[in-house]
Amino acid sequence: MADAFDVIVIGAGPGGYVAAIRAAQLGMSVACIDKRDAPGGTCLNIGCIPSKALLQSSEHFAAAQHELAAHGVKIAGVTLDLKAMLARKDKVVADNTRGVEFLFRKNKVEYVKGAARLAGRDRVAITLNAGGKRELNAKKAIVLATGSDSAGLPGIAVDEQRIVTSTGALALAAVPAHLVVIGGGYIGLEMGSVWRRLGAEVTVVEFLDRVTPGMDGELSAALQRSLERQGLKFRLGTKVVEAKASKDGVALALEPAKGGARENLKADVVLVAVGRVPYTADLGLKEAGVALDDKGRIKVDKRFATNVPGIYAIGDAIAGAMLAHKASEEGVVLVETLAGGRPPLDYDAIPAVIYTWPEVASVGRTEEQLKQAGTPYKTGKFPFTANPRARANGFTEGFVKILADAKTDRVLGVHIIGPDAGTMIGEAALAMEFAASAEDIARTVHAHPTLEEAVKEAALAVDGHAIHI
Amino acid sequence: MATDIIVPPLGESVTEATVARWLKQPGDSVAVDDPLVELETDKVTLEVNAPAAGTLAEVLVPKDGNVAVGGVLGRITEGNGKAKPTAKTESKATPAAPSPKTAPPKPPAAAPAAPAAPASDLAKRSGPAVRRLVDENKVEPAGIPPSGRDGRLTKGDVLAALEKGAAASAPSAVQSAIPAVAREAGPREERVHMTRLRRRIAERLKEAQNTAAMLTTFNEADMSAVMALRERYRESFEKKHGVRLGFMSFFVKACIVALKEIPAANGEIDGDDIVYKNHYDIGVAVGTEQGLVVPVVRDADRLDFADIEKQVGDLGRRARDGKLKLEELSGGTFTITNGGVYGSLMSTPILNPPQSAILGMHKIQQRPVVVGGQIAARPMMYLALSYDHRLVDGREAVTFLVRVKECIEDPERLLFGV
Numbered sequence: 001m002a003d004a005f006d007v008i009v010i011g012a013g014p015g016g017y018v019a020a021i022r023a024a025q026l027g028m029s030v031a032c033i034d035k036r037d038a039p040g041g042t043c044l045n046i047g048c049i050p051s052k053a054l055l056q057s058s059e060h061f062a063a064a065q066h067e068l069a070a071h072g073v074k075i076a077g078v079t080l081d082l083k084a085m086l087a088r089k090d091k092v093v094a095d096n097t098r099g100v101e102f103l104f105r106k107n108k109v110e111y112v113k114g115a116a117r118l119a120g121r122d123r124v125a126i127t128l129n130a131g132g133k134r135e136l137n138a139k140k141a142i143v144l145a146t147g148s149d150s151a152g153l154p155g156i157a158v159d160e161q162r163i164v165t166s167t168g169a170l171a172l173a174a175v176p177a178h179l180v181v182i183g184g185g186y187i188g189l190e191m192g193s194v195w196r197r198l199g200a201e202v203t204v205v206e207f208l209d210r211v212t213p214g215m216d217g218e219l220s221a222a223l224q225r226s227l228e229r230q231g232l233k234f235r236l237g238t239k240v241v242e243a244k245a246s247k248d249g250v251a252l253a254l255e256p257a258k259g260g261a262r263e264n265l266k267a268d269v270v271l272v273a274v275g276r277v278p279y280t281a282d283l284g285l286k287e288a289g290v291a292l293d294d295k296g297r298i299k300v301d302k303r304f305a306t307n308v309p310g311i312y313a314i315g316d317a318i319a320g321a322m323l324a325h326k327a328s329e330e331g332v333v334l335v336e337t338l339a340g341g342r343p344p345l346d347y348d349a350i351p352a353v354i355y356t357w358p359e360v361a362s363v364g365r366t367e368e369q370l371k372q373a374g375t376p377y378k379t380g381k382f383p384f385t386a387n388p389r390a391r392a393n394g395f396t397e398g399f400v401k402i403l404a405d406a407k408t409d410r411v412l413g414v415h416i417i418g419p420d421a422g423t424m425i426g427e428a429a430l431a432m433e434f435a436a437s438a439e440d441i442a443r444t445v446h447a448h449p450t451l452e453e454a455v456k457e458a459a460l461a462v463d464g465h466a467i468h469i
Numbered sequence: 470m471a472t473d474i475i476v477p478p479l480g481e482s483v484t485e486a487t488v489a490r491w492l493k494q495p496g497d498s499v500a501v502d503d504p505l506v507e508l509e510t511d512k513v514t515l516e517v518n519a520p521a522a523g524t525l526a527e528v529l530v531p532k533d534g535n536v537a538v539g540g541v542l543g544r545i546t547e548g549n550g551k552a553k554p555t556a557k558t559e560s561k562a563t564p565a566a567p568s569p570k571t572a573p574p575k576p577p578a579a580a581p582a583a584p585a586a587p588a589s590d591l592a593k594r595s596g597p598a599v600r601r602l603v604d605e606n607k608v609e610p611a612g613i614p615p616s617g618r619d620g621r622l623t624k625g626d627v628l629a630a631l632e633k634g635a636a637a638s639a640p641s642a643v644q645s646a647i648p649a650v651a652r653e654a655g656p657r658e659e660r661v662h663m664t665r666l667r668r669r670i671a672e673r674l675k676e677a678q679n680t681a682a683m684l685t686t687f688n689e690a691d692m693s694a695v696m697a698l699r700e701r702y703r704e705s706f707e708k709k710h711g712v713r714l715g716f717m718s719f720f721v722k723a724c725i726v727a728l729k730e731i732p733a734a735n736g737e738i739d740g741d742d743i744v745y746k747n748h749y750d751i752g753v754a755v756g757t758e759q760g761l762v763v764p765v766v767r768d769a770d771r772l773d774f775a776d777i778e779k780q781v782g783d784l785g786r787r788a789r790d791g792k793l794k795l796e797e798l799s800g801g802t803f804t805i806t807n808g809g810v811y812g813s814l815m816s817t818p819i820l821n822p823p824q825s826a827i828l829g830m831h832k833i834q835q836r837p838v839v840v841g842g843q844i845a846a847r848p849m850m851y852l853a854l855s856y857d858h859r860l861v862d863g864r865e866a867v868t869f870l871v872r873v874k875e876c877i878e879d880p881e882r883l884l885f886g887v
Contacts, residue, residue, distance in 0.1 A: 340544075407625070409598065409625065410625050434596070434617065434618050435617045436598075436624075437624035437625070439598035439601070439624055443596075443601070
């Protein structure tokens with residue numbers, strides 16, 4: 001086996017494996033190293049994919065209990081087989097990671113299971129999972145795609161049994177009677193939704209006074225209302241100062257974020273979902289002289305080059321939204337740049353989705369951001385209650401909101417809360433990638449009856465011409 | 470294999486250019502020598518042609534980007550672009566796309582007219598909102614600077630152009646344009662970035678005024694003899710040489726006679742030296758849409774009338790099409806400008822530095838003059854010679870102009886150089 005490669009990618013998550021495959025497609029020799037026993041990183045193993053599997057399963061369970069009867073489908077005695085549900089999730093993950101291994105073989109990417117460490121500007125030392133060591137030489141580039149890890153909270157020790165991160169929350173052996181979720185971001189809300197649907201009482205404790213900070217405020221509010229209707233409880237503007245696990249549960253101490261009287265809360269399981277931090281430990285970054293920024297992220301320029309020539313970084317390990325598809329696209333842009341150049345990534349057109357029910361999806365600027373920047377804009381909104389397909393499906397919660405430049409009509413942001421929002425946002429991302437105007441979306445024929453018609457109607461509404469409202 | 474598209478040498482003292490527009494978009498097929506991109510320099514707009522056949526793979530310097538000589542503008546890869554309609558089939562379907570020659574003159578704010586992608590193709594690629602606006606307002610999409618991906622127009626581009634009025638070519642646009650924009654009487658003023666050419670013209674003219682001790686002497690010429698001569702030889706000249714016998718050749722010839730007699734008018738000041746030139750490269754000012762350019766007829770003293778007419782005609786045509794090469798614009802030793810074509814009766818031309826003199830021709834007008842004690846109507850032209858008094862004395866300037874007058878009034882002198 002050759003020990004010199006054009007490109008060495010550290011990390012086989014959605015950033016790393018996509019970069020590796022694209023580099024191989026471009027004719028480079030590539031090695032991709034990951035210390036997990038299966039490729040795919042957080043996303044495939046303990047993130048996006050298993051959580052979606054459980055969200056889908058728990059959605060079916062909830063639908064069988066509460067929704068099918070309205071469609072004239074009667075089922076008596078719906079019961080949960082959690083073991084089967086979790087096994088199915090594990091199989092989905094295994095199938096997906098095997099798929100990545102197949103893609104590595106197909107593209108002749110050398111996949112190395114082990115912990116990598118920089119041993120110079122163009123050398124990587126690996127402690128192999130199977131035992132032994134190996135050193136690889138990079139002829140062109142080393143790509144750091146090491147991703148991120150769950151952030152902790154001071155005073156709260158994660159044991160992945162009683163006090164868990166998202167990893168543990170994907171594999172609880174039983175449905176907890178009371179699940180307390182610390183953090184009202186997308187991970188907390190998705191996992192909270194899963195266990196709520198499976199029967200847990202769920203309380204979300206959030207330090208800020210709103211859920212999903214950073215998301216368009218109108219969507220956050222609508223999402224919170226919707227989740228409350230599903231039985232989730234919210235304690236906003238509240239901080240967790242202590243969580244102590246014992247045999248029969250976790251004792252939490254809460255305080256108002258602004259300070260005030262302490263109160264106690266009991267939980268069976270606590271999920272710590274307060275964000276993620278870049279993974280930069282044990283990589284030899286310091287020795288190699290790779291600079292980090294003040295938030296511990298690897299510093300890169302627009303072309304993903306670190307301060308050390310020949311070393312690049314992408315994905316969660318650098319600044320920007322911690323999203324799998326952002327990492328993947330950065331990987332593609334990076335290796336295409338190495339192969340001869342391409343324009344930098346347009347970060348304004350990267351969608352973000354929360355896979356709750358209803359789903360929440362966004363691309364571009366929020367109304368708050370536009371206000372802050374003083375950009376004059378027009379708003380077009382259309383509710384799913386006026387969409388025939390949504391009515392036929394029986395899910396009419398939510399709306400589509402399009403923000404367009406007041407002068408040029410260019411789409412600046414699209415925010416959707418509703419059924420299948422994550423799928424519908426693709427149209428908006430494409431429009432933004434091409435600097436389309438709201439009128440462009442409005443004049444594009446949408447099939448009837450589809451949920452996407454709501455996007456067209458919202459675009460029409462930007463100029464006050466929505467047909468169906 | 471990729472071939473780089475390189476910024477060609479731009480002529481003496483020009484090292485930088487601005488990308489005015491890309492005529493091909495990434496993914497387009499190109500043949501060798503197809504015009505790819507228009508560069509704007511201080512002096513001219515020039516086209517860079519495809520160094521190889523294939524597909525325009527990459528545009529590295531977008532519109533309005535600055536490039537240096539030798540810089541890489543983009544890349545061509547081998548193989549054909551995907552699904553590119555040929556210009557021919559497209560133009561059949563689009564009678565709306567006018568050729569550059571028949572296009573209505575555009576205001577200076579519009580991008581230089583150039584054969585671009587067929588209009589309907591650009592509109593089609595640019596999405597439904599642009600198509601509606603272009604159709605409703607009867608605007609030529611190719612004339613609007615695009616900001617979208619791969620040269621596409623955005624709705625904002627068209628709205629901005631409509632607001633400026635730059636793209637509106639018919640008065641009906643006012644009624645049918647977007648209400649918010651067009652119902653207003655129009656902005657009270659309009660701010661447009663100077664093109665490089667305009668900036669350069671401004672600099673050069675002011676430089677001339679600031680540097681030279683400039684003044685103008687006048688005379689007038691009776692054009693009867695030249696006109697009679699033209700009348701007499703018009704047909705045979707045209708038949709033989711394939712070009713019309715105009716006035717310009719007479720004036721170029723007359724000026725060369727005068728320049729030979731007054732070398733200072735053909736010289737320049739360089740530091741503490743005076744450089745007298747023994748070659749006669751006569752610049753002929755041409756007004757174009759983009760501004761004034763002065764292409765040069767080289768070694769005009771060695772050319773005959775027909776050669777001069779041919780060259781002047783060819784340079785003028787290419788100046789108006791924006792197709793002049795840089796070397797055709799530099800190095801003149803004396804300039805002739807004809808304000809007469811626009812109807813000017815008398816004017817004081819500004820020197821074209823570092824030259825020391827410039828002849829202004831004007832409109833020919835029937836005027837009463839005294840000939841042999843009688844008042845007679847004669848076709849008269851005022852002549853003006855602006856000159857740099859630092860180098861050219863008043864006596865010399867006046868003598869120069871008198872000599873030109875004599876040669877024009879008595880063209881036989883041109884035969885003998887007296």
